Amino acid sequence: MTPMITPVLLCGGSGTRLWPLSRKSYPKQFVPLVGEETLFQASAKRLSGRASDLAFAAPLVLTNSDFRFIVTEQLMAIGIDPGAILIEPEGRNTAPAILAAALHAVATDPEAVLLIAPSDHVVPDAEAFRAAVARGLGAVAQGDLVTFGITPDRPETGYGYLELASAPDASGAPVKLKRFVEKPDAARAAEMLAEGSFLWNAGIFLTRARDLLAAFETHAAGLMAPVTAALAEAKPDLGFLRLAPGPWSEAPDISIDYAVMEKAPNLSVVPFTAAWSDLGGWDAVWRESGPDAQGVVTSNGAIAIDCENTLLRSDSDRLEVVGIGLKNVMAVAMNDAVLVADMSRAQDVKLAVEALKKKGAAQATHFPKDHRPWGWFESLVVGNRFQVKRILVHPGAALSLQSHFHRSEHWIVVEGTARVTVDDKVTLVTENQSVYLPLGCVHRMENPGRVPMVLIEVQTGAYVGEDDIVRYEDVYART
Amino acid sequence: MTPMITPVLLCGGSGTRLWPLSRKSYPKQFVPLVGEETLFQASAKRLSGRASDLAFAAPLVLTNSDFRFIVTEQLMAIGIDPGAILIEPEGRNTAPAILAAALHAVATDPEAVLLIAPSDHVVPDAEAFRAAVARGLGAVAQGDLVTFGITPDRPETGYGYLELASAPDASGAPVKLKRFVEKPDAARAAEMLAEGSFLWNAGIFLTRARDLLAAFETHAAGLMAPVTAALAEAKPDLGFLRLAPGPWSEAPDISIDYAVMEKAPNLSVVPFTAAWSDLGGWDAVWRESGPDAQGVVTSNGAIAIDCENTLLRSDSDRLEVVGIGLKNVMAVAMNDAVLVADMSRAQDVKLAVEALKKKGAAQATHFPKDHRPWGWFESLVVGNRFQVKRILVHPGAALSLQSHFHRSEHWIVVEGTARVTVDDKVTLVTENQSVYLPLGCVHRMENPGRVPMVLIEVQTGAYVGEDDIVRYEDVYART
Structure with missing residues (x-):
């Protein structure tokens, strides 16, 4: 039987090293940095489908509330159906997130095998990576926690290293881990490159969920109670599973390496000789x-x-x-x-x-395109008492029923068809038609069609900030 | 009596060395490169008003057709009324333009004194410059052509030099010119800097118009007939004077230095020790x-x-x-x-x-803001079958009566008030109101008010290029 592996995609984090493309509101994993697809999409595809020696189940995605609709949109675009999307109430580093994923997995399959991976890495040769995963399955079956070590091609000082018990052989078979090595200085990095038994720590893990849970019990028992409670009390919300904020906030903020991997004795390393990068700058x-x-x-x-x-x-x-x-x-x-x-x-x-x-510049954290559950908008120009936006609404999606105290709006549909509610009246507005929304009116925009709807919104009024909004109803529970 | 000087402002040229700020459609003289005002505005102000020892008449402006409304707009903004704006049908370098100005000036005042200057230089100390002009008037009264030489502060290889007959004294009095020197190499530039009797050639001239005409007669007689004819057959147009293209095209394309100044024996140089730059890069x-x-x-x-x-x-x-x-x-x-x-x-x-x-990029030559006789517009976004523009119309200005074959338009006024003609109907449209212009309708936009009118135009249709326009009437003679 081909072993079934459940990918656990971690995509809740946000860094600033790739600003301006990566910002807090839209971090690098969701951006097409190298190639046509986003890093998240490429990661999901790499860990999908079926080969001769292994098959991937639907992925388990860990993200935060702000990114949840980006995740669904990007997975939809590549035709991947997630098994579950767990929402972290706040970032607590990787250990609590991975523990939640492992607990979620064993609940339906006590023998679940997990491939846990960040979703912001570049691995051009997906086949080579899947072959490396397949080579790790034997060690997993023996109860090992398997990690992946990248063969260095330069004396890199930006990565941690894995010291192997022995130099890897040409077969790429797993080798026992001797120890984790912190980011070195240039001289030490050059020595390690020459020695041959040091690989870069890619932060990717292959393990049975139950073996990982056992390692948590042994080495990081303090995480078990809060994360178990956060999952037990989690609330389903439009297909997402929101971990409970109360217990979650009590989970230590710690990485999986510090919490578990650096302490566990049963670690093996699968060498990976093809190209890899975490795009750290x-x-x-x-x-x-x-x-x-x-x-x-x-x-x-x-x-x-x-x-x-x-x-x-x-x-x-x-x-x-x-x-x-x-x-x-x-x-x-x-x-x-x-x-x-x-x-x-x-x-x-x-x-x-x-x-x-x-200096208070929005560009520090906000992306020009603001992604929302229903689509996205971008501001085209902000003037004195006016603002012009381009708005895209996905097929079937709807904005909240809302009103504003300080602005009127003109909507001109330029692609697709909108269903527009203004107070008691509902009309269809299609390409080249417009509608006026006087200040104070209760209104909603929906896309009842099968193609994206794009409209230009011209706001006029004394104040055109995003926070001048009263929401009456919202299919995304934002009222 | 305080001598009256007529500034001749040359602003028909366009360079590419300050791209992307300076482009063919909107060159550097019209851009605020250093400080708040544009170089053209600063030049016009520097050569305006009255001091104890000299007074400036209304300027004579030489420009081309594309820039004529930029010139009027920028002069209006600083409260300067031009004496005349001569439109060069095509660029023929500085000699024909300066000759046209001299001929125009003597027609009304045979004793006219001209200060001929490019309008893209930076001279931070306007008072010092006016004092230098005043120091040149004595030589002008004796029939000299006076040029201005900048005291070098570095071995610049990017400028031509003026070699003086003797080193200038502290009074800054005019010194006879020995010869023009072409742009030097670095070694020669360093030697000239050390020698002290070499100044940078600023390309600025002070002269009686009739002395300049005499110099043209003597040294560049071939220019007289075509330029005289171009002026005699010039056509007034909305306050501009359009030189006749036929004779103009027969004028040699030559600089004032080559045509006249390097040959004339009666040249003096007024040294100028304060800061100056032609912002050549x-x-x-x-x-x-x-x-x-x-x-x-x-x-x-x-x-x-x-x-x-x-x-x-x-x-x-x-x-x-x-x-x-x-x-x-x-x-x-x-x-x-x-x-x-x-x-x-x-x-x-x-x-x-x-x-x-x-690669066919508009950015090579076109400015994002497109200046027109009536104001300006900028494209905010071009999509599939739509385009959004911001349009500003000056008080009292009007666009042409026009129609389009391929697009409909929505206009939403966001500042001021528009008078809008759609077929037989004329309405006032003010802030927060909109009007729809169906494909094929004959329409016009005017600003009847006292403040600028800004509107957002949303175009939809199969083709949204600028050339889809039929003009029926146009106060700027563009039909």
Whole structure:
């Protein structure tokens, strides 16, 4: 029988090292950083389907409330049906999230095998990765916790390492772990690269759920009670499972490595020799995007003239980006923000975010496209007493029934058909038709059709902030 | 009697070295590059008003057809009434334009004194400049053609030089010119800087119109007939004077230096010791913008972290720009284009424009705000079968009576009041009101009010290009 593996996709986190593309409101796993798909989509696809020696079940997704509709939208777009989407009430690092996933899995299948993976890594060769997973199954059957070690190709100081009990052989068979090694300095990294029995710690785990639970019981017993309670008291909500905030808040904020893996004696490492990156900075994006002979990477029509070792990204169709005579520079331009940095300062991009926070710029944390349960909107222009937005509503979706104290709105449908409620009246508004929503009226916009509906909203009034809203009814429970 | 001087402002040219801020459709003289005013406005103000020892008459402006309404708009904004605006049918370099100005001036005042100046220079100390002009008047009274020489503060290779017959004295009195010197190499520039009798050629001239005409007769007689005819057959048009294209096209395309100044024996130079720049590249903008102790210049809230000798410009309120760890870099970001270049490559910005032209990008030549006789518009978003524009109409201005074959339009007024004609019906539409213009209707938009009118236009249809327009009537003679 082909063993069935349940992927556990972790996608609740948000970093700032890839600002401006990655922001708190829309972090890097949901962005197409390398290639056409987002990292989350690529991760879900890599761990899906069936091969000769293994098969993946529907994934278990761990995320937070803000990202839940991004998760469903992105999975829908690639035709993957999640087994469950667990909502973490707040980020408590990886240990509580993984424990919740393991508890959820054993509840339906006591023999469940989990492949636990972050969803923001790049692994170009999905077949090679699935073969590595298959090589780990024997150790799993013997009760081991299996982790994956990436064969280093440079003296990287940005990753932790796994020291193996012996150098891996050509078969790629699992090797017992000797110990975890913290991020090294450059000299030590070079030594480890030369020695051959040190691999990068990719933070990916393959294990039976019950073996992992046993390891938690032994090494991190303090997590069991709060996380068990958070799952027992979890509330279903529109297909999501919301872990209970009360008990969840009592779970220690700790990583799976510190809580369990560094203490457990039964760890094996499957060596993985193909390419892998956690895209921990723009320098990594540059490296993984396939620089040309001059070390230049351009995207979306950006133009590099006499540049070397340079990344030039335009992430907007409306924006032309040109670099001239640059060396070791990365420039990333979006509609609302531009980052230009020396390549050696990739790890300092967080300073940009801090500086923007300090001056109160929305760009520090907010993405120009604001994703909502029903679709997304973006502000096209904010003027004196007016704002213009583009709004997309998914087929079948509906905004809340709402009213505003300070603004009137004009809606002009430019794609698809809207069903519009204004006080007691319901009308269909289609491409090239408009409707006026006077200040104070109770209104709702829905897309009753089979294709996305796009409309332009022109707001006028003394105040056009998002918080001027009274919600009367909401299918997404936001009233 | 205080001598009266007529400024001749040359503003018909367009360069690419300050792309993306300076574009063919909206060149650098009309942009606020340093300070709040545009270079053209600052030039007009510098050569206006009355001091103890001289007074300026209304300026004579030489420009081309595309820029004529920008000229009137920018002069109106600073309260300067032009004496005349001459439209060059095509660019023929400076000699024909200056000759046309001289001929125009003597027609009303045979003794007219002209101060001929490009309108894209930076001269921070306007008082010092006017004092230099006053110092030249004595030589002018003796029939000299007076030019202005800038005391060099560095071995600049980007400018031509004026070699004086003797080193200037502290009084700043005019000195006879020995000869013009072409742009030097670095070694020769350093020698000239040390010698003390070489000044930068600023391309600014003070002369009686009749002395200049005599010099043209002697040294460039071939220009007299075509330019005289172009002026004689010129057509007044809404306050502009359009030089006749036929004869104009026969005038040699030549600079005033080559045609006249380098040949004339009666040249004096007034030394000018205060700051001056022709802003010939982004490095010059950086230098003139007052770099801080680290050599950093930021504008419009751009953030520099650990940068040196770096220019970071955001020319949009919607765009945050952050630089980290940059050295000798200039980054200029606009809503539709971003330039990032090594400071040493300032003169190669034209390569960016060429590359963009090659790929057919509008950003090569077109400004995001499109200035028209009646105001301006900008495209906010272009989608599949729709486009959204912001349109500003000046008080009293009117768009043409027009119709479209491929699009309908919705207009929503967000500031001021519009008078809207749709077929036979005329209505007033004020803030927060809208009007619908079905495909094929004959319509016009006017601003009958006293304040600017802003509206949002949502176009829908199979084709939303600017050339889908039939004009029936136009106060700006564009039918």
